[in-house]
Amino acid sequence: MHDARLTAARVARLATVDPDGRPHLVPIVFALDGNTLYSAVDRKPKRSQTLRRIENARARPDVTILVDHYEDEWSRLWWIRVRGRARVLDDGEERERALGLLQEKYPQYRDEPPDGPVLAVDVTEAREWTASATQPTTPGPERIDRS
């Protein structure tokens, strides 16, 4: 994963699956390290340390993450969709390293570091789509992907 647009993106959306089988969706901030994407849970009172996204990822680790660019000039639309396996880091060295990467990317985290678990997603599949590649006469990735 060395996609400059993915690395630079400030926000992504994380989809997990609820226990009842319905999709769950939240925006996340994230940092990429090699093939692993990290996001943290914001500081919370102890009673709500267990968040739906985290519990979903523990139970069903196949998650999907989307980064997209929107503007009214539709020929400039693009998105990157990542699928991967999630691991919940409740503590330990990898979690500390991930928090460091997040603080590097987001100064907002430096004042108030997240104290909840870190979600690590090992990317197994990435797909990019760019509007300019999907003109009717030029079948592009989305055609094949049938999104």
Added chain:
Amino acid sequence: MHDARLTAARVARLATVDPDGRPHLVPIVFALDGNTLYSAVDRKPKRSQTLRRIENARARPDVTILVDHYEDEWSRLWWIRVRGRARVLDDGEERERALGLLQEKYPQYRDEPPDGPVLAVDVTEAREWTASATQPTTPGPERIDRS
């Protein structure tokens, strides 16, 4: 559903569930009409009229849609998450009406109207989250939601 931010949003993300149970995610443009949210499939060659999102929604109509606002000033973050039941409109009057709403909101659709199916999502649940409501000392909606 009379949320001004939701109505005004230009882009949302649609989560469905793949046949293998993994979440699927795409950005969508949409128009809201009462409690129903409509999105269309862009013009495609006939061979790819069936898109993953559409087939997922036919098979498992419980879908989730997210509209969010990101900026580096995190106290201004917000999101709106909608859950609903999807219906696929392959033709008919409601589809035509939805296309009219989409063309009204997005002039881009006027030159090249989408000729695929329209996805109608009847909203059953909506949740809003605003950063300013979730300071550690002021439990807000996200606490209850445990997202």
